Amino acid sequence: MFEGFKNKIEKNLYKVINNHEKKFFIFGLPKAGKSTVVSSLVRYIMNNKGLNFRRDPIKNKEGVAVFREWNERYSEKKFPLQTPKNEYAKLHIEYQHKGSEILERILMYEIAGEDVIKMDPIHENHTSFPIELKKFLFQSDGIIIMASSQSIQSKEEDILQDFLEYLIRNKINIPICFILTKYDLVKKNYSNHVEASQDIYKNIINLLLEYEESEVLSFSIGIVEGNEIVKDESEQYCSEIFNWIEKV
Numbered sequence: 001m002f003e004g005f006k007n008k009i010e011k012n013l014y015k016v017i018n019n020h021e022k023k024f025f026i027f028g029l030p031k032a033g034k035s036t037v038v039s040s041l042v043r044y045i046m047n048n049k050g051l052n053f054r055r056d057p058i059k060n061k062e063g064v065a066v067f068r069e070w071n072e073r074y075s076e077k078k079f080p081l082q083t084p085k086n087e088y089a090k091l092h093i094e095y096q097h098k099g100s101e102i103l104e105r106i107l108m109y110e111i112a113g114e115d116v117i118k119m120d121p122i123h124e125n126h127t128s129f130p131i132e133l134k135k136f137l138f139q140s141d142g143i144i145i146m147a148s149s150q151s152i153q154s155k156e157e158d159i160l161q162d163f164l165e166y167l168i169r170n171k172i173n174i175p176i177c178f179i180l181t182k183y184d185l186v187k188k189n190y191s192n193h194v195e196a197s198q199d200i201y202k203n204i205i206n207l208l209l210e211y212e213e214s215e216v217l218s219f220s221i222g223i224v225e226g227n228e229i230v231k232d233e234s235e236q237y238c239s240e241i242f243n244w245i246e247k248v
């Protein structure tokens with residue numbers, strides 16, 4: 001009798017613990033800054049005094065290998081390497097709030113821009129977009145679209161717009177967060193990041209702002225010289241992204 005009761009509690013506890021998992025689908029063109037943002041977010045969690053960063057080298061071997069590579073490069077002031085094509089890795093980003101036993105888990109794919117843009121229904125290789133990732137998109141708790149502040153060609157902007165239209169027309173009611181990346185490169189020209197995003201990505205931002213559950217954020221790693229990260233000033237940006245992730 002008691003054993004049965006104990007098992008039930010353990011089972012429920014297991015369920016509660018495993019319910020604290022959120023999936024985020026990341027979309028962005030090649031070189032948009034996706035890996036830089038995600039690697040900074042992981043570092044933000046690692047360094048945050050109120051959080052205990054956790055990682056699972058058994059179930060999440062490939063994710064842990066990616067974290068290690070990012071950390072190595074960061075210690076040499078380097079950006080993450082360009083994500084290899086056709087080699088998407090699932091990242092389990094795990095953490096606990098200090099004093100809590102609950103393990104929070106964020107799931108994301110580290111995927112190359114060249115692959116993720118196949119999600120665009122017009123892309124010539126749309127049918128080769130991995131089914132696993134398509135499923136992940138429809139099951140996700142949040143969608144993060146990253147776009148660089150550096151000017152891109154209209155063909156590239158079309159890809160972003162098509163993806164957004166695809167989500168809206170499929171009535172996917174998933175919160176969407178737009179992140180204007182490399183904000184340091186244009187910051188001086190604007191009074192805030194929403195104004196900058198609206199100026200650089202007019203159609204996309206207007207469409208997004210009409211969509212109920214959306215947010216416009218920005219990101220900058222800090223001071224960059226050549227290809228070297230001279231000073232990391234990403235904490236505030238990461239904190240806003242992290243707050244959005246927790247709120248979703």
Ligand SMILES: Nc1nc2c(ncn2[C@@H]2O[C@H](COP(=O)(O)OP(=O)(O)OP(=O)(O)O)[C@@H](O)[C@H]2O)c(=O)[nH]1
Binds near residue numbers: 030079112
């Ligand atoms: N100035 C500045 N440059 C950045 C920043 N973030 C990224 N970059 C530059 O942009 C390049 C591409 O960034 P990634 O994070 O690799 O871009 P990605 O979207 O992951 O690219 P793919 O893996 O090809 O899809 C980096 O190598 C840096 O040179 C930033 O915050 N500021």
Ligand SMILES: [Mg+2]
Binds near residue numbers: 034035036111112
């Ligand atoms: Mg990348």
